[in-house]
Amino acid sequence: MIARPVEVTHHVDAWCTLLSALGATVLLDDGRMEALLGSGRVALRPPTTSEACGTHLGFAVAEPDVTALAATLPAAGAQLTAVDATTWRVTAADGTALTLTDAAATPIGDAAAARADAPVVEPLWYTPDVPAAVGVLTALGLRRRIASTSGGWVDLEAPRGGLTAAHRDAVARAELAFEHADLDALLARVTDAGVQAVLVDEAYGRSLRLPHPDSPADPSRAVFVNETQRDLYGFTRA
Numbered sequence: 001m002i003a004r005p006v007e008v009t010h011h012v013d014a015w016c017t018l019l020s021a022l023g024a025t026v027l028l029d030d031g032r033m034e035a036l037l038g039s040g041r042v043a044l045r046p047p048t049t050s051e052a053c054g055t056h057l058g059f060a061v062a063e064p065d066v067t068a069l070a071a072t073l074p075a076a077g078a079q080l081t082a083v084d085a086t087t088w089r090v091t092a093a094d095g096t097a098l099t100l101t102d103a104a105a106t107p108i109g110d111a112a113a114a115r116a117d118a119p120v121v122e123p124l125w126y127t128p129d130v131p132a133a134v135g136v137l138t139a140l141g142l143r144r145r146i147a148s149t150s151g152g153w154v155d156l157e158a159p160r161g162g163l164t165a166a167h168r169d170a171v172a173r174a175e176l177a178f179e180h181a182d183l184d185a186l187l188a189r190v191t192d193a194g195v196q197a198v199l200v201d202e203a204y205g206r207s208l209r210l211p212h213p214d215s216p217a218d219p220s221r222a223v224f225v226n227e228t229q230r231d232l233y234g235f236t237r238a
Helices: 012-022 063-076 130-140 183-192
Strands: 006-008 025-029 032-036 041-045 054-061 079-084 087-091 097-102 124-127 143-148 153-157 163-168 173-175 177-180 198-202 205-211 222-227 235-237
Touching (some): 012 032, 012 041, 054 063, 054 173, 063 130, 130 163, 183 205
Parallel strands (some): 124 163
Antiparallel strands (some): 087 097, 153 163
């Protein structure tokens, strides 16, 4: 299983430019866009007629595993339904929908083509019920990595690459984000690529703030790359 969030956007080209500046390997095949990160990947596509833009949590899975997931997910309060022959939807209790795609049929590109120094994909699942979200993610096969002692944050690793984090918030939604071990080097890289970025020092660590491709002039929206956490004060590692 690989973390593979889907970014639905009217600005696919702008997203490709940003992801390339971060060091992602962006591939195009038969009209589909796929960005390979240092660990994990991101799918990019325009919305359908009735679809809203935004981030959809997702994973590339082995098709034989789906039958087992259909049996185990209800215990975690989630339901699995087929969308088509290679795509399934997992619906969590908070209404969040996660997309599973057949790793043999849907994603494009070999993970070996990715740059090792590109960021790790780490989409955020904002939810009022972090334990329930973690229950769904562990039922899918992810492993807990770091959790806050307050219970408001848990991030998990997908077995074959990428992270997904559950973050407490009143409104359930998803947001694309990343992690990188050396933000100073990453800032230099994106600056050289012509992207304006700012290093932000938060209480929990540093983040790189980048203009959001869907609304680059809106200061209230941004794409964040969080620095790999080394100081675990207030957190525990699994």
